[in-house]
Amino acid sequence: MSDDEKPGWFGRLFGRKAPELKPSEESVLPEPTSPASESEGVPDFATGAEDVSHVPPPVSEPSPDDPNKNRIPDEIEGADLQPEPQPPVEDVAFDAPSDEAPEPVPEPEPAIPEPAAAPTEKRNWWSRVTGGETPPAELTAPAEVDIQPVDSAAALASDAVQGAVEGTEKRGWWSRLTGGLMRTSTALSDRVTGLFTKRKLDATTLEDLEDALIQADFGVETATRMAEAVGKGRYEKGISPDEVRSILATEIERALDPVAVPITVDPAKKPYVILTVGVNGAGKTTTIGKLALKFKAEGRRVMLAAGDTFRAAAIEQLRVWGERTDVPVISRAQGSDAAGLAFDAFKEAREAGADVLLIDTAGRLQNKAGLMDELEKIVRVIRKLDAEAPHATLLVLDATVGQNALSQVELFSQAAPVSGLVMTKLDGTARGGILVALAAKFGLPVHFIGVGEGIEDLEPFAARDFARAITGLPREERV
Numbered sequence: 001m002s003d004d005e006k007p008g009w010f011g012r013l014f015g016r017k018a019p020e021l022k023p024s025e026e027s028v029l030p031e032p033t034s035p036a037s038e039s040e041g042v043p044d045f046a047t048g049a050e051d052v053s054h055v056p057p058p059v060s061e062p063s064p065d066d067p068n069k070n071r072i073p074d075e076i077e078g079a080d081l082q083p084e085p086q087p088p089v090e091d092v093a094f095d096a097p098s099d100e101a102p103e104p105v106p107e108p109e110p111a112i113p114e115p116a117a118a119p120t121e122k123r124n125w126w127s128r129v130t131g132g133e134t135p136p137a138e139l140t141a142p143a144e145v146d147i148q149p150v151d152s153a154a155a156l157a158s159d160a161v162q163g164a165v166e167g168t169e170k171r172g173w174w175s176r177l178t179g180g181l182m183r184t185s186t187a188l189s190d191r192v193t194g195l196f197t198k199r200k201l202d203a204t205t206l207e208d209l210e211d212a213l214i215q216a217d218f219g220v221e222t223a224t225r226m227a228e229a230v231g232k233g234r235y236e237k238g239i240s241p242d243e244v245r246s247i248l249a250t251e252i253e254r255a256l257d258p259v260a261v262p263i264t265v266d267p268a269k270k271p272y273v274i275l276t277v278g279v280n281g282a283g284k285t286t287t288i289g290k291l292a293l294k295f296k297a298e299g300r301r302v303m304l305a306a307g308d309t310f311r312a313a314a315i316e317q318l319r320v321w322g323e324r325t326d327v328p329v330i331s332r333a334q335g336s337d338a339a340g341l342a343f344d345a346f347k348e349a350r351e352a353g354a355d356v357l358l359i360d361t362a363g364r365l366q367n368k369a370g371l372m373d374e375l376e377k378i379v380r381v382i383r384k385l386d387a388e389a390p391h392a393t394l395l396v397l398d399a400t401v402g403q404n405a406l407s408q409v410e411l412f413s414q415a416a417p418v419s420g421l422v423m424t425k426l427d428g429t430a431r432g433g434i435l436v437a438l439a440a441k442f443g444l445p446v447h448f449i450g451v452g453e454g455i456e457d458l459e460p461f462a463a464r465d466f467a468r469a470i471t472g473l474p475r476e477e478r479v
């Protein structure tokens with residue numbers, strides 16, 4: 001039975017469908033400090049394309065601790081969707097192979113004016129990559145330009161990276177995972193304890209459990225299945241909260257196991273091109289920085305492409321990550337053609353012998369046709385260099401958007417060959433069950449999860465660890 005057909009707890013309680021609820025009606029589990037999204041707490045089961053009010057706010061979301069931390073100054077606020085006017089200039093110079101289709105590559109996008117002739121900047125990364133050899137002539141071409149960010153943009157970028165670095169603590173992943181999932185696990189665990197302490201298991205208790213699971217965003221179908229698993233053969237018997245947690249953990253692990261797939265860099269692809277896509281503020285740039293560090297630690301030569309050409313702050317943010325991780329960043333001036341930048345970066349990475357190229361893209365709402373067209377164009381253009389590229393396309397999802405993540409997967413998959421998910425900000429929500437709902441609906445690989453802003457708060461996704469952490473069980477114990 002599908003989510004649409006099944007009345008679920010809303011139906012049973014109120015005799016109507018979930019989407020008709022007003023936000024105020026569902027706040028059974030209040031969030032102490034919802035840091036990221038106005039949608040959190042909105043049981044958006046419809047997940048239609050028209051549902052755009054739940055997309056996360058941009059990077060300018062103020063920190064609960066320091067309201068000025070992520071503030072975007074007036075001069076760049078909204079620049080991602082309204083690029084600053086640039087003087088009209090000629091197209092990005094492309095050196096597409098002559099046997100390519102005659103289509104000019106890339107076509108200029110009227111909405112994204114090309115910058116004036118980009119000033120050349122001496123490359124400073126080649127020596128870091130090669131140990132000081134002279135770069136090939138083509139790599140001295142003026143692709144990396146001297147971006148002069150407004151001070152506040154630079155400060156913003158530094159803050160982001162600094163915050164990530166400062167957030168790094170000498171503690172293991174399990175500790176970071178349980179800390180990051182604390183909000184979900186506490187809410188769920190408290191509810192389980194309240195429901196199953198000194199109570200026999202009956203239909204009402206199971207319905208209440210199902211409600212709790214739905215509120216944690218597991219999705220109606222999964223919540224029903226999990227509640228049924230708890231009830232199986234146990235009616236009118238006592239069951240301890242720990243037993244319930246174990247059963248839930250088993251069910252969650254079963255649902256997530258097939259999607260817990262690590263990203264595999266194919267060494268035959270040089271570079272292995274990873275495109276990152278997602279809505280504004282989902283955590284794309286931060287994730288790229290964290291991934292760069294991981295790939296580097298594996299001994300791979302990494303390059304970054306600042307494909308979010310809409311915002312100077314985004315370009316600068318990536319450059320700062322590049323500096324911190326000692327990884328070269330290919331960038332152009334704000335307002336440059338993103339597809340052109342991606343094409344050039346791919347060429348340069350190939351010529352430089354890079355193993356991995358991570359391409360950042362501008363955040364875009366999944367229902368904005370023009371921006372989604374631009375994404376399609378990026379893919380189209382880099383395929384002129386390699387028909388199989390991008391070799392991986394990571395959709396970065398902010399866990400705090402709740403059920404809206406489902407429509408993001410649907411619509412981004414139409415514009416780009418989404419091959420896997422990265423779910424960030426699981427630490428910012430009591431609704432970490434969304435990952436299970438996504439797995440049940442799409443079966444897309446989940447490569448990484450982010451549970452904090454720290455540079456190490458991104459880890460390959462492991463189903464059992466996640467299942468145990470989110471249900472408040474200790475690690476390793478077998479169920």
Ligand SMILES: Nc1nc2c(ncn2[C@@H]2O[C@H](COP(=O)(O)OP(=O)(O)OP(=O)(O)O)[C@@H](O)[C@H]2O)c(=O)[nH]1
Pocket residue numbers: 058059070080160163278279280281282283284285286287308314361362363364423424425426427428449450451452453457
């Ligand atoms: N708490 C928490 N914050 C995160 C996590 N991942 C990223 N962030 C924060 O989310 C904010 C937005 O991250 P960005 O990397 O700038 O997001 P983006 O998708 O590149 O944003 P746009 O450039 O607007 O599209 C930053 O403040 C990050 O530090 C996470 O796992 N947990």
